Each structure stands twice: as C-alpha cells, then as structure tokens.
Amino acid sequence: MTRVSEKAADVVVVGAGNAAFTAAIAARRAGCRVVVLEKAPEAFRGGNTRFTGGVFRFTYDGLDDLMPIVGGTDDASDVVVEPYPAEAFERDLQRVTGGRTDPLLSRVLIERSYETVRWMADLGVRFEFSRAVTGIRIPGSNKTRLQPGAAIRAYHEGIGLSQTLFDLATKHDIEVLYERQVNRILVDDAGRVTGIQARGPGGFERHYGGAVIVASGGFQANPEMRTAYLGGPWGLVKTRGSRYNTGEVIRELLAIGAQSFGDWGGRHATPIDADAPVYGDLSLTDKTNRLSYPYGILVNLDGERFVDEGADFNSYTYAAYGAAILAQRNATAFQIFDSRAFPLLEKRYETGVPVEADNLDELVGYMERRYPMLGLDTVATLKTLVAYNRAADRGDGFKPDALDGKRTHGLRPEKTNWAVPIETPPFRAYAVTGGITFTFGGIRISDRAEVLDGVDRPIPGLYASGELTGGFFFLNYPLGCGLTRGAVFGKLAGEAAAASLGKLPQ
Numbered sequence: 110m111t112r113v114s115e116k117a118a119d120v121v122v123v124g125a126g127n128a129a130f131t132a133a134i135a136a137r138r139a140g141c142r143v144v145v146l147e148k149a150p151e152a153f154r155g156g157n158t159r160f161t162g163g164v165f166r167f168t169y170d171g172l173d174d175l176m177p178i179v180g181g182t183d184d185a186s187d188v189v190v191e192p193y194p195a196e197a198f199e200r201d202l203q204r205v206t207g208g209r210t211d212p213l214l215s216r217v218l219i220e221r222s223y224e225t226v227r228w229m230a231d232l233g234v235r236f237e238f239s240r241a242v243t244g245i246r247i248p249g250s251n252k253t254r255l256q257p258g259a260a261i262r263a264y265h266e267g268i269g270l271s272q273t274l275f276d277l278a279t280k281h282d283i284e285v286l287y288e289r290q291v292n293r294i295l296v297d298d299a300g301r302v303t304g305i306q307a308r309g310p311g312g313f314e315r316h317y318g319g320a321v322i323v324a325s326g327g328f329q330a331n332p333e334m335r336t337a338y339l340g341g342p343w344g345l346v347k348t349r350g351s352r353y354n355t356g357e358v359i360r361e362l363l364a365i366g367a368q369s370f371g372d373w374g375g376r377h378a379t380p381i382d383a384d385a386p387v388y389g390d391l392s393l394t395d396k397t398n399r400l401s402y403p404y405g406i407l408v409n410l411d412g413e414r415f416v417d418e419g420a421d422f423n424s425y426t427y428a429a430y431g432a433a434i435l436a437q438r439n440a441t442a443f444q445i446f447d448s449r450a451f452p453l454l455e456k457r458y459e460t461g462v463p464v465e466a467d468n469l470d471e472l473v474g475y476m477e478r479r480y481p482m483l484g485l486d487t488v489a490t491l492k493t494l495v496a497y498n499r500a501a502d503r504g505d506g507f508k509p510d511a512l513d514g515k516r517t518h519g520l521r522p523e524k525t526n527w528a529v530p531i532e533t534p535p536f537r538a539y540a541v542t543g544g545i546t547f548t549f550g551g552i553r554i555s556d557r558a559e560v561l562d563g564v565d566r567p568i569p570g571l572y573a574s575g576e577l578t579g580g581f582f583f584l585n586y587p588l589g590c591g592l593t594r595g596a597v598f599g600k601l602a603g604e605a606a607a608a609s610l611g612k613l614p615q
C-alpha cells in the first residue's frame with residue numbers, strides 16, 4: 110500500500126518567489142517554524158521573481174528617503190529624482206485601471222510600500238537606482254531622470270533578488286523543498302485549513318501547519334486556463350517568465366470556497382522580441398522586452414499603425430500594448446526608428462537583431478525578406494511611414510524625458526508625444542510580439558492578507574499574496590507594482606499567520 114508522507118511545521122508556504130519569501134521570513138522572524146514548498150526543480154526555482162527587472166514602485170519624498178535603501182550599493186551623483194507621494198501613486202493606479210482597483214487593497218499597497226521596501230533593505234536585500242529600465246537620459250547633460258515611483262530596483266535585478274531571498278531563507282533556517290507541486294489544500298470539518306498535499310519526487314506528501322500561506326503565482330503559463338479566461342489568441346502567446354505558474358493552486362482555492370476576485374480576463378503583457386522563446390529563458394530574463402516604442406512608430410503586418418506610441422511614458426502603456434500587438438495579424442508588429450532615436454533605445458535592445466538600412470524603401474524590403482512567412486505588406490508599410498513623416502512635428506522642443514506634446518495631426522491613431530519624423534538614416538526595424546507576464550484575476554484577500562470566502566469571512570488558517578490575488582490590477586498596470594504588491598502582502602501574510610499562532614512580529 111502506498112503511504113502518504115506527513116510532516117508538520119507552524120507555517121507552510123506554497124511557492125518560492127518574492128511574495129512567498131517575504132511571508133516566510135516575516136513568519137520566521139516572529140518565531141514560527143516555516144517550510145517553503147517550491148514546484149520547480151532547484152535549477153529553475155524562484156518563479157517570475159527571478160525573471161524580473163527588479164523594479165519596485167513605492168512612495169518617497171525625495172533622495173533622502175531613497176539613500177537608506179540604495180546606500181552602500183549606489184550613489185546619486187548622476188540621477189534626478191522627483192518626489193512620489195501617496196497621492197501620485199494612487200493617481201497612477203486609478204488612471205491605468207480605469208478607477209477599478211480595489212480601494213482597500215490599493216490603499217494598503219500604497220501606504221505600506223515604502224516601509225516594506227525599507228524592511229527588505231534592512232534584512233539585506235540590496236537595491237540600486239533603476240537607470241537602465243526607468244531612467245531617461247536628459248539631453249545635453251550627464252544626468253538621468255528616473256520615472257517617478259519606479260526609481261529603485263533590486264541589485265542585479267530579479268536574479269539578484271531571488272538569490273538574496275533564498276540566501277535569507279537559509280540564514281533564517283527556513284526549509285525549502287523543491288519539486289513539490291501543491292495540488293490540494295487540506296481543510297477540517299470546521300472549515301479551518303490544516304495543511305496542503307503536494308506531489309513530491311517520492312509520491313504524495315502532506316504538510317500540516319497552523320497556517321498555510323499561498324504565493325504560487327498566476328495562471329499565465331497554462332494555455333488551457335489562458336484560453337478559458339483570457340480568450341482565443343492568448344492560448345498561443347509566449348510566456349515571459351516561469352513556466353511553472355500554471356494556476357492549479359488557484360483552482361484548488363476556489364474549490365475550497367475562496368472568493369474569486371478581480372479582472373479574470375486581464376493580464377500584463379508587453380511588447381517583446383518576436384524571436385523570444387516560448388517560455389522565459391533565465392539567461393535573458395526580462396531582456397526580450399522592447400519598450401522604446403515612444404521614440405519610433407509601431408506598424409502591423411498590414412502596414413498600419415494601431416496604437417498611440419506616445420500616449421504616455423512607457424511605464425504606463427507597456428503592460429497594455431503587448432495585448433494590442435497580439436491582436437494584430439500573426440500577433441506580430443514592427444517597431445521602426447531612425448538613427449536619432451538609437452541612443453534612446455533601452456539597453457535591452459542589444460539582445461535583439463534588428464533589420465537595418467540606409468533608406469526607408471530598403472528597410473521595408475529587408476523586413477519582408479527577413480520574415481517571409483509573416484506576409485508583410487511592404488507597399489502599405491512604406492505609405493504609412495511617408496504619411497507619418499508628413500504629419501510629424503518638425504519644430505524644436507523634442508524632450509524624451511518629458512511628455513513634450515510633439516504630436517501628429519491628421520493620423521488615425523494620432524501620436525501625441527515625441528512625434529518627430531523618422532528620416533535620419535540609418536533606419537532600424539525590430540519585429541515584436543506580445544508576451545504575457547502575469548494574470549490579474551485571482552482570489553480575494555483582506556487587508557491582512559487573509560483569504561476571504563464567498564461572504565467575505567477569512568478562511569481560518571489561510572493567507573495569500575502575490576500574483577494569485579485579484580483586485581489590484583484591471584486592464585493595465587503601472588510598472589513596478591508586482592514586486593511591491595507581493596512584498597507588502599507577503600510580509601502582512603507572514604505576520605498575520607504568526608499572530609494567529611500567538612507569535613508577534615520582530
């Protein structure tokens with residue numbers, strides 16, 4: 110007869126990303142014995158967190174607030190930072206979600222954002238200024254302006270963050286078990302969660318605990334759930350991060366009575382290299398992103414523009430424009446730039462192989478020859494480039510680090526900032542597709558990260574944080590919120606779980 114192996118800890122944490130470890134460490138520091146169950150093999154551990162650019166969005170009044178976080182790793186001599194008060198964070202979140210973000214959850218996220226990142230820094234997570242991702246070089250100076258709110262990233266990005274979190278787990282004597290696919294939440298007759306069941310390398314295991322914290326990511330790597338919840342084209346989309354976030358824990362949570370919440374048809378998806386692999390590659394992490402489109406134009410295979418490339422800074426459009434590209438024929442488009450834009454292209458473009466030419470005719474011909482299977486309409490593409498150049502703003506005042514209002518007149522869609530002509534050779538085109546990052550729908554939690562049932566009661570013994578929680582993001586997302594959301598509610602989950610066992614946060 111097969112025996113199910115059984116083990117006990119105070120707190121059982123499901124997943125090994127940023128949300129899971131902030132929870133595990135908070136619970137451990139309150140005096141709990143903690144076990145972390147990771148589905149991935151050790152070599153691929155760490156979830157989407159390991160793939161990130163490491164950017165955290167949080168509130169601050171200025172450099173004085175940031176120096177204690179980056180101190181020891183970085184200096185501020187070449188950066189320009191503007192304050193990012195709670196009202197600005199709230200405005201950004203409201204604006205990109207069309208006012209739908211849950212008021213309670215978003216308030217906790219915003220109010221606790223700074224103290225949580227400080228807590229991580231005090232624990233030993235290293236941070237630096239986020240020049241490469243959210244910095245824009247100020248023309249005529251050696252300074253870089255950092256986009257408000259997204260000024261800091263983990264040192265060595267997601268790879269560094271993930272390594273530090275695993276190191277902190279070891280230092281705190283937290284056990285991490287790999288290749289544990291959790292597929293059942295154990296509940297007693299009183300409705301209290303008592304543990305989980307996982308498929309482990311030697312068969313089924315049950316891990317019992319006074320509290321369970323689930324932080325096992327969204328369902329973005331599951332084509333079946335993507336097709337069911339997001340619709341047709343999403344079944345085929347490339348996944349930017351971990352292939353292990355497949356949503357089985359979300360299904361199980363719903364089955365035991367957790368309340369479903371948020372934008373189940375919503376997802377974060379960005380413009381990525383059309384040649385990117387089907388799942389995230391740890392040697393490339395987030396380097397397949399192609400986010401400098403505000404300084405060029407984006408055309409589909411029928412040669413048509415289909416978004417306002419200059420609607421806003423890319424931090425506020427990139428998470429929605431992946432879907433816009435995916436909706437085009439063959440889920441592909443081209444970003445086209447002239448040589449004046451080359452210095453503005455993010456460093457990540459260096460991982461791609463563009464098509465390059467000295468005139469636009471030639472460029473369009475090369476684009477077609479490079480991707481013959483896509484069926485690019487070269488005549489229409491050239492016509493669009495000519496029409497765009499005619500409608501572009503030829504005056505002075507191009508400011509890449511500000512919404513400069515240089516716009517086209519008479520196009521559909523218009524380009525409303527940074528609309529300068531594409532006419533200075535050489536020219537480059539990058540083929541892009543939409544890549545999914547994570548899903549927005551999930552389960553409902555309280556302001557203490559308790560999982561709520563269908564009538565808003567906490568399910569005893571059950572806490573959650575990270576991608577599998579719904580209600581934060583709808584339709585779109587402001588860059589850098591995913592890590593902050595996971596950390597804020599991870600810490601709260603760990604503390605609340607510990608408090609429920611009579612242990613107090615340290």
Ligand SMILES: Cc1cc2nc3c(=O)[nH]c(=O)nc-3n(C[C@H](O)[C@H](O)[C@H](O)COP(=O)(O)OP(=O)(O)OC[C@H]3O[C@@H](n4cnc5c(N)ncnc54)[C@H](O)[C@@H]3O)c2cc1C
Pocket residue numbers: 123124125126127128129146147148149154155156157158159160161162163164165166289290291292324325326327349350351353354355356357358389394395546547574575576577588589590591592593595
């Ligand atoms: C390329 C890329 C770049 C990004 N850049 C940024 C950025 O700069 N800033 C930002 O804020 N966000 C960024 N994000 C989004 C960010 O990754 C997520 O919001 C955040 O990391 C989610 O953390 P998490 O802990 O909820 O999930 P994850 O880090 O994905 O962790 C989930 C964990 O659960 C495990 N798991 C899954 N199923 C099971 C199961 N059944 N049993 C046990 N374990 C399971 C997974 O293996 C993994 O360890 C980026 C994402 C990608 C893909």
